[in-house]
Structures are given as C-alpha cells and as structure tokens.
Amino acid sequence: MLQIKALTKRYGEKCAVDHLDLHIRPGELCAFIGHNGAGKTTTLKACCGILDFDEGDILIGGKSIRTEPLACKQQLAYVPDNPDLYEFMTGTAYLNFICDVYGVGQKERLERIQKYTRLLELEGQLDQPISAFSHGMKQKLALIAALSHEPKLILLDEPFVGLDPKASHELKEVMQEHCRSGGAIFFSTHVLEVAEKLCDRVAIIQNGKLVRAGTMEEVRGDASLEDVFLELEDDHAVETH
Numbered sequence: 001m002l003q004i005k006a007l008t009k010r011y012g013e014k015c016a017v018d019h020l021d022l023h024i025r026p027g028e029l030c031a032f033i034g035h036n037g038a039g040k041t042t043t044l045k046a047c048c049g050i051l052d053f054d055e056g057d058i059l060i061g062g063k064s065i066r067t068e069p070l071a072c073k074q075q076l077a078y079v080p081d082n083p084d085l086y087e088f089m090t091g092t093a094y095l096n097f098i099c100d101v102y103g104v105g106q107k108e109r110l111e112r113i114q115k116y117t118r119l120l121e122l123e124g125q126l127d128q129p130i131s132a133f134s135h136g137m138k139q140k141l142a143l144i145a146a147l148s149h150e151p152k153l154i155l156l157d158e159p160f161v162g163l164d165p166k167a168s169h170e171l172k173e174v175m176q177e178h179c180r181s182g183g184a185i186f187f188s189t190h191v192l193e194v195a196e197k198l199c200d201r202v203a204i205i206q207n208g209k210l211v212r213a214g215t216m217e218e219v220r221g222d223a224s225l226e227d228v229f230l231e232l233e234d235d236h237a238v239e240t241h
Contacts, residue, residue, distance in 0.1 A: 089125035
C-alpha cells in the first residue's frame with residue numbers, strides 16, 4: 001500500500017529525513033513516533049505529494065508519487081495537525097466540494113457524510129461557515145472530508161489533538177474499521193498509550209533516521225512503548241554528547 005524507499009529530504013545543510021525505508025501493507029495501522037523535529041511531518045507531507053524530496057521514492061499502491069502524483073493522490077487522504085480549510089465555505093459546501101473532486105456519487109456521499117457527521121458529533125453544525133468553527137470542529141470536518149471518498153491509504157498528523165474524548169474514541173473505532181476492510185493508516189502521534197493500544201505496527205524516527213520499526217510486539221518486547229522510546233532517546237542523547 002505504502003512503500004517508502006530511501007526517502008531523503010534536506011533543508012539546506014539540515015537533513016530532515018535521512019534514507020528512510022518503510023513498508024505499510026493493506027490492513028495495517030502504523031503509528032509514527034518521534035520527538036518534535038524528528039522528521040514525522042516532513043515524511044507525511046512527502047508521502048502525499050505536498051513536499052518534494054531529494055532522494056528515494058514513495059509508492060502508493062505501486063505507483064510513484066513523483067511520476068504519477070494524480071494516480072497516487074486519488075488513493076489517499078491526508079489530514080494535517082492544523083487543517084487549513086476554505087473558511088468562506090460552510091461545512092456542507094466544503095464536504096460536497098471534496099466529494100466532487102474525488103468523483104463521489106450523490107448517494108454515497110450523503111450516506112458517508114451522515115455516518116461520520118453523526119459519529120463525530122457535527123450534526124446540525126455543517127451549515128455554519130467554517131470560519132465560525134472551533135479548532136476541534138475543523139479537525140472533525142477535515143476527518144469527515146478525508147473519509148468521505150473512502151481512500152485506500154489515510155495519512156494523519158497528530159489526529160487526536162483538539163478532539164474531545166468521545167470524538168477520539170469514535171475516531172479510533174473508524175481507524176480500526178478502515179484497516180479491517182483492507183485499507184491502511186499511517187499516523188504520527190505523541191500519545192504513546194494510544195499508539196500502543198491501537199496499532200499493530202510502529203515506526204520510531206530520530207533526527208530523520210528510522211531507528212526502530214516492526215510489529216508492536218517486536219518493537220516493545222516485554223517493555224512498554226514509552227520505555228522503549230525513552231531508552232532510544234537517552235541512547236541518542238549520550239551519542240551526541
């Protein structure tokens with residue numbers, strides 16, 4: 001579903017992502033964890049074609065994001081940590097716009113929008129202009145838009161930030177349902193307890209380099225994910241001093 005091959009992205013002399021290799025298969029729910037500035041957002045933006053990169057390749061369903069960007073983007077959805085929406089639109093107009101872009105039929109869009117609007121508790125609020133939405137409401141709207149065209153791959157950057165506890169619970173259910181139906185999800189998070197309970201795979205990035213990846217059991221062993229992450233951070237601190 002998602003193959004990242006030797007991905008390298010530089011900003012001047014700084015190497016934000018350094019020859020990163022990762023493969024996420026259909027049905028897998030993979031957490032991407034690391035400290036602030038480790039390269040998580042850069043990687044996610046490269047995967048969805050927002051950022052160009054210097055070396056390597058990224059394949060979505062076997063197609064290269066570099067050479068076949070449109071074909072790749074038709075298969076995925078990306079929700080950033082701070083959604084930048086068209087605030088002059090109403091919520092309903094925005095969702096219909098996204099469905100138009102992806103060619104979603106009227107019957108399907110109505111069913112999906114109703115389903116996810118109910119789950120994320122935005123019923124009765126979609127006729128407001130997006131400029132009147134709170135951060136949490138914008139996050140929910142962006143998630144509904146992402147789910148409305150049933151992408152095979154969903155990329156999420158800190159998806160639980162700004163969501164209330166009930167919406168967070170419902171989103172976890174939706175994520176698991178998406179993967180059970182054969183889709184894949186790759187998402188960054190600082191909430192290690194959520195990653196540990198929710199995911200079957202995890203990848204840990206440190207200063208642009210992938211330092212650990214595999215099933216949750218392979219990565220954490222007999223320890224907790226938090227213990228593994230903190231141990232890797234401590235080892236890195238020792239190496240750089």
